Amino acid sequence: MAKDFSDLKVCIFDVFGTVVDWRGSLIEDLPKLGRKHGLDTDWTSFADDWRGLYQPQMGRVRKGDLPWTRIDDLHKEAFEMLLQKRGLKHPGEEAVWEFTHLWHKLRPWPDSVEGIGLMKKKYVVATLSNGNVALLINMAKNAGIPWDHCFSGETFHHYKPDPEAYLGVVDSMYLKPHQVMLVAAHNGDLAAAQKCGLSTGFVHRPLEHGPGQTRDLKAEGNWDAVGSSIVEVAKKIGC
């Protein structure tokens, strides 16, 4: 039996990996910026290592070891940790911010802008990303992603998968949890949202981590909609 989405009002999206190809974008942009600032390293492994520090850096905030800190600042610090680890020279504050802002310029997967545009006709479409608000706004402008609004961990001072992030959107929109759907390429994110009562949409992104990807290769939960693109998920929820 087809699921009933007649009560659905808002679709919120995970962004890194689900909407934009962080790895492909960084692997393309890092060497160029490296040349500009006289830094040479294996930028593909650098991109993976940088992303590898994302969860541990947020973990420090989630555990209370750090006060609330935005992703731009966590990305900047992680970049500097990797410079040091690789014995690379610090290129100065301004250059480090230029590298950090590569995350503001990540490119969407080929189906993202069309799929979100389709959903926008019927639902409120918004981010719910751990990326901070400035990053999400700048990325959307750069990539032409037509969000109605950018919800962020910053909005609620809680990083996903803390329930405060998912339930913060529900509360702010005066809705019931099932009237909000999280769309994500990560089973863990969807599981946390489902535990809060939200609806769930899984998008296959088998190349997010490159050709050797081992996780999130398939839907591992009882998600309400599953598709190989955001366009396919949009069609499954009646757009």
Added chain:
Amino acid sequence: MAKDFSDLKVCIFDVFGTVVDWRGSLIEDLPKLGRKHGLDTDWTSFADDWRGLYQPQMGRVRKGDLPWTRIDDLHKEAFEMLLQKRGLKHPGEEAVWEFTHLWHKLRPWPDSVEGIGLMKKKYVVATLSNGNVALLINMAKNAGIPWDHCFSGETFHHYKPDPEAYLGVVDSMYLKPHQVMLVAAHNGDLAAAQKCGLSTGFVHRPLEHGPGQTRDLKAEGNWDAVGSSIVEVAKKIGC
């Protein structure tokens, strides 16, 4: 000498009165909803009285007499206060929410969508309204206003003219105050933003309060851009 806006990045807008015609919209919509729910009164004066309770209701939050409360809830309570004052029967919770949601459906002034669209090509365009986030998102969808983002008093748990609201946007965007311009039809709002170092744009809205309007009939401060429409302000800041 022409002012220099080369450093400007973000234009944030007051919404009620500046972007949308709250009075004209309410005067058109209230009688229809009144008939539906069997309520009869002078709806023009009702609209003015409802708006009249806006500042006092927020004042209770700003003074700390009420904990943080969103405008939807303050509007709903004010509506119920007016029902009682006018000896009208309470039409039930659901109907009262229907009246409250008329604020989600306010229509833009004729130049608003075009002017904001013009600015969006060059700057980040966002609200900074005391209206709550759900209200602002729903209004934008209904009216076709192409915001990049909805900043609200709700975002910072402070109502304008508290400095925390203006400086909250500056901080969230990692900018300096003068890189953010508040666009508003209200001299008091602009004065508070200017005191925080923000740039300022004044839009003439001489009919916001109807034909007998006595305040905000002209620019009363040294604002950076002044126009009779948002389109005119957009042109003055290089769009």
